[in-house]
Amino acid sequence: xxxxxxxxxxxxxxxxxxxxxxxxxxxxxxxxxxxxxxxxxxxxxxxxxxxxxxxxxxxxxxxxxxxxxxxxxxxxxxxxxxxxxxxxxxxxxxxxxxxxxxxxxxxxxxxxxxxxxxxxxxxxxxxxxxxxxxxxxxxxxxxxxxxxxxxxxxxxxxxxxxxxxxxxxxxxxxx
Numbered sequence: 001x002x003x004x005x006x007x008x009x010x011x012x013x014x015x016x017x018x019x020x021x022x023x024x025x026x027x028x029x030x031x032x033x034x035x036x037x038x039x040x041x042x043x044x045x046x047x048x049x050x051x052x053x054x055x056x057x058x059x060x061x062x063x064x065x066x067x068x069x070x071x072x073x074x075x076x077x078x079x080x081x082x083x084x085x086x087x088x089x090x091x092x093x094x095x096x097x098x099x100x101x102x103x104x105x106x107x108x109x110x111x112x113x114x115x116x117x118x119x120x121x122x123x124x125x126x127x128x129x130x131x132x133x134x135x136x137x138x139x140x141x142x143x144x145x146x147x148x149x150x151x152x153x154x155x156x157x158x159x160x161x162x163x164x165x166x167x168x169x170x171x172x173x174x175x
Contacts, residue, residue: 018054019061028046066175091131094150107147107149109144114171119171123135131150132150133148
């Protein structure tokens, strides 16, 4: 049986050279997609980019984001992509067919149950990426978001949908 200090030492060494493994993987994949050439040179450079950038920026990330359930990330991404497509259709209908007099823009305050700054950032970005909504401000205490909606006849429904569709899933991922 391997002594416990040896395992912890190996884990610490891996963390030192690979401080953010998910970021390393994402950067390598994005580089390959941007290079649009799948040669050995592109692969080697993608791996270098994926290793060097997280290693250089590690001192600026004093506390790592904890991902409690990484498999839920795929589910969340699919939900967000679906919502973006549907929101594009809805916004196109509003712009093309709804008279300005019937438009009901609204400011909605979304109280947050999320604690993790990374989760709040992802939620804010998700709201902003979805056409028709925009995160305008995070409250100073970090417990609510101010969201502008292009057309929200029922602001409470918008708030509830954000909390159930996005915030609940982000809680499963980050907390």
